[in-house]
Amino acid sequence: MSGHDEILESFIAEATEAIAGLDNDFLSIEAAGASGDAELINKVFRNIHSIKGSAGFCGLNVLSKLAHEMENVLNLIRNNELTPTSGVIEVLLQGLDVLTAMIGDVTSSETVDISENVNALQAVARGETTSPEVAETLDRDIDVELPDGTLAYLMIPEYDLVSRQRAGHNIYSLGIDVVNDVEQRGQSLIGLHELMIANGEVLNSYVRTVGIGTLDDPLPDRLDLMVLFASTLDPAGLADALLLSEDQVIRIATSTQTVWGDGAPTEPESVDTPATTSVDSTPAAESAPSDAAPSKAATPQSAAKTTTPPPAAAASLRVNVQILDQLMTLAGELVLSRNQLVQCIEMNDPKTLDSVASRIDRVTADLQDAIMRTRMQPVGAVFSKFPRVVRDLGKKLDKECDLVVEGREVELDKSIIEAIADPLTHLIRNSIDHGVEQPADRRAKGKPEKGRVDLRAYHEAGKVVISIGDDGAGIDGDRLRRKAISSGMMTETEANNLDERDAVRLILHPGLSTAEQVTDVSGRGVGMDVVRTNIEDLGGSIDIDTVIDQGTTMTIRLPLTLAIIPSLIVRHGEKQFAVPQSNTAELIRIRPSEVATRLRSVKGADMLRLRGSLLPLVRLSSILDEPGQFVSQHDGVRQPNRRLTVADRRDSTDTPAADRRQADDRRDDTNAGNINIIVLENSGLRFGLIVDELHDTQEIVVKPLGSHLKGCRHLAGATILGNGDMALILDIAGIAAVANVTMDANDPVDEDSDSDQNSIRESQSVMLFSACPSETFAIPLSLVSRLERVRRDDINVLGDAAFMEYGDETIPLIRLDDYVTATPTPSDIDTLNLVVFTVNQKVFGLVAPTIEDIRDLPANIDTETMREDGILGSMVLDGRMVRFVDMVHLARCRQPQYFEQSDSSATGTNQSTPATLVLAEDSSFFRKQVESFLAASGYNVRSFEDGALALEYLNEHGHDVDLLVTDIEMPNMDGLELARACRSTPKLAEMPIIALTSLAEESDIRRGYESGIDDYQIKMNRDALLAGIDRLLNPVGAAA
């Protein structure tokens, strides 16, 4: 590298540093206005000054010239001779942009045309008041056109024209024949020029050279000089002053005056096309050279666009000296440790080996940490460009917006900082373009006109979180649903089944954008999915929180560094693989006994039933099962077997033989028959990966794979584990692509479940358990206090009855087969599950051999088919009969003495006549349930299928009814309407109303109370309901 290159390189580094953040400083100066921060202005001045100096030294004259002009303006501001108005700052910012571009590409900086910027800066320095529009006119060159449509002059910056006009000058086109008007009259061109300068300003001029021959030719009879001239004189006066005839002076009116002129003549018809000016036809234009057709110069380049990729300056990194010192110290320690190790091996002394090993371990860890820290950079480096983005975009879109930045000091790995800049810019632009509304709309919504965008970075749970929040319009989930439907991405049912969060997340899918109209700022729907992909490529995730009319917050979670990632180590066959933990959602182990209920095959694809939805399963063996000599013989034989087994399991596991065969297939007896599933998430896809064995988690260092292995989409790299073994790192997105996991497969809709309107509206959380695979029972989750796993030995049996010590009391245990038709608990099971529940303040335990699942089931329960005491009803679920257990009945049978008192209190309500209750409930199952236990408690019950029928009855017999029990969700008239109707009817106004609900949310309850409901009870909680009824019928005061 030559000496000059080195100087250039150091200039680039220095100038890049000096220029960094200047745009924000300019913005601060602008914000401070006349009362400017002297220190800040000084700092900016010094930076520009030093760029000017070094650029001059490097021979970068153009760069130096621009910096010089900027410095002049800054000097005026510094001396309070110029107020940093928006217009002034605009000109400075434009200068800065060009300066930045030139520094980024110094080699071609000498060819950059900076005349516009220089003119603008000089104009500002001359104190010519400018406005933001000035800046635009600086960028724009216009042709001066004569009345016959020919171009009279080379293009000149529009600013030159407009600023003269603004100062009250008239613009003239002078057609001078040098031969006849000057030479023949005994004048000289110099004399003419002096005359001109005395009377105005020459803006541009050119000589028509077409007619001139060579020196040998006779002198031409005319030589036209065209002058574009600005003067305060009127045409006649000017012609006199310049000794020209009046027809040689043509006045030009430019339409651009209307853009920002305030007193100048206007030509409104051409407001929008200021690129040409037309010659006013006042004076005759006869002598104007009509054939003047100067070549229309190519539009002068905007300097910022001429950049080619900048030289290698970006590849260097500034490191804190402290960290460097620490690295030196650690390197020294490492050398010492090495010496110790060598000595120790030579001496063959195993005792000191331990201490040496631990020392090396510590030094290496510290070294790694320190080196990682050299790569850490504050996110402020990226954040600092956003104030400018917000300002410029706000101006462009006529929206005012504040950017509030927090957490600039939060550090991230250099590579992540670089990669995050574009996605963040996109999100910020989105916030302003789509989020923040127009000031008028904001006013209408009662929000401050000025929008607000919050940009925050902070640490959370070992990750860096960057959130971009706006107080704008929010994202409309329904609009996205409609878009998804209209674009054919999903069917109407699918879209409607998405919950609000998932609907909003649709914005992250390709082809969907909320912008109804595409703008050049954002939109087009190509943005957000790219943002998501970029972030996920970094091992991060993106979440959206949005409230209509309140705003949207995008939350990005990023790993601190890319080089070291925490991973789950799994084994498959003889090989180990690493699964990045950022993709891992949860781990699931399916025991052989659960296979029948949890795994199923849908259209040939394996699925896992997970909390009510189906999760597509991918077998790692099938992903790795590539023809090749590297699959071990052992695997090669085993894999086809396993595949059959997994696919067939659902049907075959009813026979114990299948389980045994499956167990035999396994090499590892400790895990016999268990299926290990890693639930993985990537790019909105969720799927389960079946692996042989799960090991520990390790922090792994990612090593890239060679170019020959680039085709292996399922692999993200390799790593060297703690024991020196190598493990391949799985690429989750690649696996999803290879296995063809799609969104549809992840559809949460369970196709087996009955989906009539009723069941969708109302569901009940139940726990499923079984004693043997063919018999499944369900109990309402709301009744379950907790689940216990107990050993069979811990159960005490007294006669026929079983008890167990639970806490400091002995609780009675209920065995299902003692009370209902059920298979007894297999005697070979050592540990049992105990469902602990409370009835009438007494604790019971229900023996449940295997807990299968917790599901939301529709309430359309068949109360007839499986009718028996202790069973409430049944339903068919996934092809199996599920019976609903009547917990209260079982508890009663088990410990009748517990209920004697409560029964008497409920029945004998201390009233001579039994109270009459009206029950409104649409689900026949619940209606029959509630009706039966209310009747059993001694009440007269009239029940109705919906609110309208109940109201009809109440209106007729209202005076006989003591209390109303109503469901909330009902067809025709819902519970809230019914309550309101009762409250507005005088004779029903005082009647107590209890609402039944399967899931009560705080907001629902509040709405209920507002409608006049007195109490809320959870469905199926018989005792609480009875107690509630009792409380309302016999208020404490009245009973006393």
Next chain:
Amino acid sequence: MTTTLESTRTYSIVHIDDITLGIPIDRVREINQNMNIVPVPGAPRIVRGIINLRGAVLTVIDVRAALRLPVRDDLTECCNIIVSCDDETVALLVDSVGNFVDASPTDVNSAPGNVNAVAGEYLTGILNRDDHLVGIIDIDALLLLDEHTDATNANA
């Protein structure tokens, strides 16, 4: 690579069965016997796996597979020639390593259609040494066997 056309070049001799091949020494970085090769499922046919070379993960190219010879299961006697190729370092798996030979460019004849069952397209030339032929391996051509050409060839 400062060797000019006129100067002699040194070749590292490797053996595969009874085939003798030469690798330009300026491409060879080291020779080792690290046979702890981790197979990569789904890799192209010529890739034997990856090895850990002092912390760097290198792709191991099985020269036998590349030359369409039957691959070996037992690697105990084998060697890895670590060679640089473009901006990457790869390991070439061969049966054994022999001496070095010097040869001037005039000693190297252009490669015929095939030499000892080695297709000429992977050779830059032929060297006649001590009554036997040494095929000079064209490392770049060998490593360029990507999956596409691999697949077409495999079907042929």
